[in-house]
Structure formats: C-alpha cells, structure tokens
Amino acid sequence: MRGFSGMRAAVSGALIALGVVLATAGGGSGTTPAYAEGSDAADSTCEVSAATLTWGFKESWRAYIDGSIANGSWETSDGADYETPNFLWSVVTGSADASGTAGELSFTGSVHFTGHSGVLDMTVANPTVVLSGADSASVLIDISSKQEDGSVVEATQAAFASVDVSQAEVSVDGDTVSITDAPASLTAEGASAFSGYYAEGEELDPVTITYSLDASCSASESATAEAGTSSAAAVSSDASSAPASSESAVSSSGLSAGWTAAIVGVVVVALAAAAAVWLRARKGRVGQ
Incomplete structure (x- = not known):
C-alpha cells in the first residue's frame, strides 16, 4: 500500500x-x-460644404411663358440663376451621405414667372432635395401662384416633384456625389400648388444634383x-x-x-x- x-x-x-x-x-x-x-454606426450623413441643383422645372412651361401667347418672362433672384435650359441653385445648407441615398439639401433662391400682362404670376423658391433611399428622392418648393380670379395660392415646402433616382447616373468622386438626369414627375400636392396647370404624374424636367461633403467629416468616416x-x-x-x-x-x-x-x-x-x-x-x- x-x-x-x-x-x-x-x-x-x-x-x-x-x-x-x-x-x-x-x-x-x-x-x-x-x-x-459590434457597435452602432454613427450617423452616416455629413454636412454639405457645396452643392448645385440643376433643374429646368418644365420645358413646356418655359416655352409657354416665353412664347407668343403668354408673352411672358422669368427672373431669378436671391441665389438662383438661369443657364439655358436650366435653372441653377447653389446656395445650400444641409447634410447628406457619401452614396447619394440619404440627405436633405435646402437651397436658397427664387424664380418669378409672369405672363398675360400680369394675369399669370407665379414664384417658385427655396427648393429642398430630400434623398430617401437608393431609388427615390423628392423636391420640395415654396410656391406662390395667382389664380384666374386674382386670388393667390401659397404653399411652403410643398412636395412638388417625385424623383426616380434609380434611373439616374450616380457617381462618386472623392468627397463629391453627383446624381445626374434623374426623371421627375409632378405630385398631387405639386399639381394643386401649380394652380391646376398640369395634372398629377405629369413629367417634369430631369433633376441633377451635385454636392460635396465636408472634408473633415469624410476623413473621419x-x-x-x-x-x-x-x-x-x-x-x-x-x-x-x-x-x-x-x-x-x-x-x-x-x-x-x-x-x-x-x-x-x-x-x-x-x-x-x-x-x-x-x-x-x-x-x-x-x-x-
């Protein structure tokens, strides 16, 4: 043992x-x-340092205003400009992501349309582009339009146009994102704000938007x-x-x-x- x-x-x-x-x-x-x-990603959007909205609004509308029937014209002010055949807005505030799928860009500037010796009088101003996914966006505008009876209809940031981003050319170059020639159509709210000149679903001019993100934010991301x-x-x-x-x-x-x-x-x-x-x-x- x-x-x-x-x-x-x-x-x-x-x-x-x-x-x-x-x-x-x-x-x-x-x-x-x-x-x-694992950690939740920080807010994916960054402040926008520069941007340009290029939009002709609607070609047939411009042709009507500028034609022999309405004998009208348009004027741009407060940051908006016109370069045939598009209106341009480049004074902007807002934020967006680096892929063109999320963001809200608010522009400053107005376009004043007149015709028929002042009977037709409409102003569109301060468009906001809302990016809401890989396929869609919308354009909101302030609009003031004189009716046939002389009354004025006004709307602030009306959802005027629906934009199909899926049919646009989207490109990214460093800190700059471009969404080019995105088809746009008139919304129900837009048709109402447009004083009935066009019906819901009416094709508008394509929308092009280019924006640059703040460099420091891009570097951080x-x-x-x-x-x-x-x-x-x-x-x-x-x-x-x-x-x-x-x-x-x-x-x-x-x-x-x-x-x-x-x-x-x-x-x-x-x-x-x-x-x-x-x-x-x-x-x-x-x-x-």
Whole structure:
C-alpha cells in the first residue's frame, strides 16, 4: 500500500506541476483573442460644404411663358440663376451621405414667372432635395401662384416633384456625389400648388444634383471604415487559424512552442518518477 500511496503522491505532484506551468503560461503570454466589437454606426450623413441643383422645372412651361401667347418672362433672384435650359441653385445648407441615398439639401433662391400682362404670376423658391433611399428622392418648393380670379395660392415646402433616382447616373468622386438626369414627375400636392396647370404624374424636367461633403467629416468616416475593416480582418484571421489538433489547440490558447515543450517535459519527468516509486515498492514486497 505504501507503494501505491507513493505513486499517487507522485502523480498528484505531476498534476500540480502541470497546473502551475499552465497557469504561468496563460498569464505570462499576455495574449488575448482579438474580436470585433459590434457597435452602432454613427450617423452616416455629413454636412454639405457645396452643392448645385440643376433643374429646368418644365420645358413646356418655359416655352409657354416665353412664347407668343403668354408673352411672358422669368427672373431669378436671391441665389438662383438661369443657364439655358436650366435653372441653377447653389446656395445650400444641409447634410447628406457619401452614396447619394440619404440627405436633405435646402437651397436658397427664387424664380418669378409672369405672363398675360400680369394675369399669370407665379414664384417658385427655396427648393429642398430630400434623398430617401437608393431609388427615390423628392423636391420640395415654396410656391406662390395667382389664380384666374386674382386670388393667390401659397404653399411652403410643398412636395412638388417625385424623383426616380434609380434611373439616374450616380457617381462618386472623392468627397463629391453627383446624381445626374434623374426623371421627375409632378405630385398631387405639386399639381394643386401649380394652380391646376398640369395634372398629377405629369413629367417634369430631369433633376441633377451635385454636392460635396465636408472634408473633415469624410476623413473621419474613412478612418472609421478602415478601423472596421481591420477588425473584420482580425476576426477572419482568428477564424481561419482555428486549431486542427490538440497541439494546435494548445498553441491557439496563447501557449508558445517553448511552453508546450516545457509542459511535455514536466509530464514525462513526473510519470517517470511515479514509475520509479512503484518499482521500488514492488521490489520491497518481493524481498519480504
């Protein structure tokens, strides 16, 4: 019995030594797994530093105003301009994202249409472009229009035009996003504000908008994106190096090859000592 007790003591000592080595290796490695911590993305929109809205409004309307029937004209002011065949707005405030799918850009400037010796009198002003996804946008305007009876209908930021961004050419060049020739149509609210000149769904001139994001905001978003990419790469690297054997499992837990050799050595020595104790005990019993 003494031999077996000695053997148990030796094995226990080996296990204790093994535990010490494992604890030391785990604590001394100082290695912790790299995981990508999930976090909600910050607001994806940035302040717009510059923008231009290019929109002819409606070609047939301009032709009517400028023709021999209405004998009218139009004037731009407060930041709006006209370059045949489009009106231009470039005084802007607002924010948008870097892909052209979200944002709200408010422009300043008005266009005053007159005709029929003042009987026709309409002003459209301060358009706002609302980007509401990859496929759609809308144009809101302030509008004031004289009716046939002489009364004036006014609306502030009426949802005048529906814009089909999916049919536009969208391009990104550095901090600048361009949405070119997006088809537009008159909304029900727009038809009402237009004093019934055109019906809902009437085709309007295509809309083109180009905007540039604040450079500092773009740089910040770029850095955030790069950090996210690095984290994802770390997770991918950890996953691809998953242990395929018990030896790999030891290594992936943070143990170096040196520590692995030390552990094996301790176990071998401890087992050899246990075997020696058992043999001495056995010889002693035989001698008796």
